[in-house]
Amino acid sequence: MGWNSWNSFANIVNSQIVQQQAQTLASNGMKKAGYEYVVIDEGWWLGERDAEGNILVNAKQWPAIQPGQKDGDMANIAAYIHSLGLKAGIYTDAGQDGCSMYPDSGPKYMSTGSEGHYDQDFLQFSKWGFDYVKVDWCGGAKDKRSGAVQYALIAHAIQKAEKTTGRKLYFSICEWGSQNPWFWAPGVGENDSTIWRTGGDIIPPVVESLHDAEHDKRVITSGNVLESFEAGLHPEAQHTGYFNDLDMMVMGMRGMTDALDRTHMGLWVISSAPLMVGADLTRLSPATLSLLTNQEALAIHNDPYGLQPIKADEPTPGIQVWAKPMAIAGRRAVAILNR
Ligand code: GLA
Numbered sequence: 001m002g003w004n005s006w007n008s009f010a011n012i013v014n015s016q017i018v019q020q021q022a023q024t025l026a027s028n029g030m031k032k033a034g035y036e037y038v039v040i041d042e043g044w045w046l047g048e049r050d051a052e053g054n055i056l057v058n059a060k061q062w063p064a065i066q067p068g069q070k071d072g073d074m075a076n077i078a079a080y081i082h083s084l085g086l087k088a089g090i091y092t093d094a095g096q097d098g099c100s101m102y103p104d105s106g107p108k109y110m111s112t113g114s115e116g117h118y119d120q121d122f123l124q125f126s127k128w129g130f131d132y133v134k135v136d137w138c139g140g141a142k143d144k145r146s147g148a149v150q151y152a153l154i155a156h157a158i159q160k161a162e163k164t165t166g167r168k169l170y171f172s173i174c175e176w177g178s179q180n181p182w183f184w185a186p187g188v189g190e191n192d193s194t195i196w197r198t199g200g201d202i203i204p205p206v207v208e209s210l211h212d213a214e215h216d217k218r219v220i221t222s223g224n225v226l227e228s229f230e231a232g233l234h235p236e237a238q239h240t241g242y243f244n245d246l247d248m249m250v251m252g253m254r255g256m257t258d259a260l261d262r263t264h265m266g267l268w269v270i271s272s273a274p275l276m277v278g279a280d281l282t283r284l285s286p287a288t289l290s291l292l293t294n295q296e297a298l299a300i301h302n303d304p305y306g307l308q309p310i311k312a313d314e315p316t317p318g319i320q321v322w323a324k325p326m327a328i329a330g331r332r333a334v335a336i337l338n339r
Helices: 006-012 015-027 075-083 118-128 138-142 147-165 181-190 222-231 258-270 286-292 295-301
Strands: 002-004 037-039 087-093 132-136 170-173 194-197 242-245 310-316 319-325 332-338
Touching: 002 015, 002 087, 015 037, 015 075, 037 132, 075 087, 075 118, 087 118, 087 138, 118 147, 132 147, 147 170, 147 181, 170 181, 181 194, 181 242, 222 258, 258 286, 258 295, 258 319, 258 332
Parallel strands: 002 037, 037 087, 087 132, 132 170, 170 194, 194 242
Antiparallel strands: 310 319, 319 332
């Protein structure tokens, strides 16, 4: 559970935005409800390295936050997130070129992936203080790699980094379901917990501060939410600690009504899917916030079995009953979906 920068900030993400979102998460009731990760997605790094292969970031985008810190050091923002009692997440690609070669906005950057630098980069993330890493697949797909192979190498690099720093680095696999990750991702690297994306992006990002024709026409529909839910159903692969990732949430974003927010929350919750909120947290309505922090819904989400539901019935076309067993013997969670 947490927040991810991509859906609302795409590649304009910077220190100020992340600080503001983290502060909001810590103070609006979400942290108290269990949302803990603040994940910085694509756009934080433009692909530069020094002669030793160390990642170099833009000093203006990631300046010092506290006295004694250096500009251009990702440890600054990780420390800030930790100072709020939250965990910090970062992002890279399994290939050599990352998704910045297909920019959503702004210029295109090559070499924003970690291939060739797995040990070095994952150790760096851990040394900076990050607790979570999302690893995308643009470069892996471009080079026609095997996801099972690359992600196992990465899992190994993560384990080595964890041994060196003593800090857990949660592994979030993002290859969009392109090579059936539900078959290999649960066991990758023998992690005690992993998530893997099951489909493409729920939406192209909607950046409210960008006013170009492309962004202005982006509106989220029920189809976006239902397709991600359906693409994510691989109940055979999911159990405690191993979760199909239906994608970052779009609750509270442009086009979402209160009814659609409720549907979205209900489906992600009964799926025990990662709840990574993608909205600009400073703009959440009281209704969206109260759904995101609804204790009964979160109790279903956090059921220790963490299973996915199956469709139990569709008594009328478009009215579906979804159900899953829960850890207390005999207890079921049930969702009634009006498509
Ligand atoms: C892919 C991922 C998204 C996001 C973008 C960044 O499309 O699936 O979640 O990380 O890359 O470019």
